[in-house]
Amino acid sequence: MLEELKEANNYIVGKIEEKDSLILEMEAFALEHNVPIVTKEVAKYLEFLVSSYNFKNILEIGTAIGYSGTIMGRIAKKNNGKLTTIEIDETRYNEALENFKKANLLDSVNLILGDGIEEVKKIDAKFDFVFIDASKGHYMEFFNDSFERLTDDGMIFIDNIMFRGYLYKEYPKRFKTIVRRLDEFITYLYENHNFVLLPFGDGIGLVKKN
Ligand code: SAH
Numbered sequence: 001m002l003e004e005l006k007e008a009n010n011y012i013v014g015k016i017e018e019k020d021s022l023i024l025e026m027e028a029f030a031l032e033h034n035v036p037i038v039t040k041e042v043a044k045y046l047e048f049l050v051s052s053y054n055f056k057n058i059l060e061i062g063t064a065i066g067y068s069g070t071i072m073g074r075i076a077k078k079n080n081g082k083l084t085t086i087e088i089d090e091t092r093y094n095e096a097l098e099n100f101k102k103a104n105l106l107d108s109v110n111l112i113l114g115d116g117i118e119e120v121k122k123i124d125a126k127f128d129f130v131f132i133d134a135s136k137g138h139y140m141e142f143f144n145d146s147f148e149r150l151t152d153d154g155m156i157f158i159d160n161i162m163f164r165g166y167l168y169k170e171y172p173k174r175f176k177t178i179v180r181r182l183d184e185f186i187t188y189l190y191e192n193h194n195f196v197l198l199p200f201g202d203g204i205g206l207v208k209k210n
């Protein structure tokens, strides 16, 4: 992004004023405890998409404290649908459970404690929206397992696909495998799917089945 645009973007994102107290509480918690929740503009876009398409049956891989899950779960509930969301870390899982309780979403959320790689394979259901936001080294696998369970008019939303720009610029050595896999994943998506990459937040990938 152009430097000028980056500054303009920061200015504009500053206009997003959140009023919901639970969402505000989760944002403050995430900031304090370094939980990598979606950025505000990504949260807005996620809400915009899910509500515009009226998605009902939503799968999320990577719940963390249930921030994006609350945003999507509220819309799924309104549409008489359900959010299934998977988190590998027990502490985060418990925090998410508390937050879904506070959001009065326990009847519309199926929160799973486990590894997305195994848990998605166990699911015998179709989803019209999948939000992939977990370990980036496994995105290809999350994607393929999700795509198999995607309805014909469904959409997959992949967060952090640009991984802080490391696909392009120099990166810490420990990220070598993740960077290579993400790079191959993006090439694969362009070649094989109806895919767009939106370079805001940490990079968003969108795949539409039909
Ligand atoms: N979607 C959340 C943020 C998720 S952060 C939001 O925007 O509010 C990524 C989360 O994925 C972390 O909590 C991490 O513990 C979890 N995670 C990492 N690898 C995972 C895996 N293989 N399966 C399930 N969850 C995983």
Ligand code: MG
Residues within 6 Å of the ligand: 036, 037, 038, 133, 159, 160
């Ligand atoms: Mg993310």
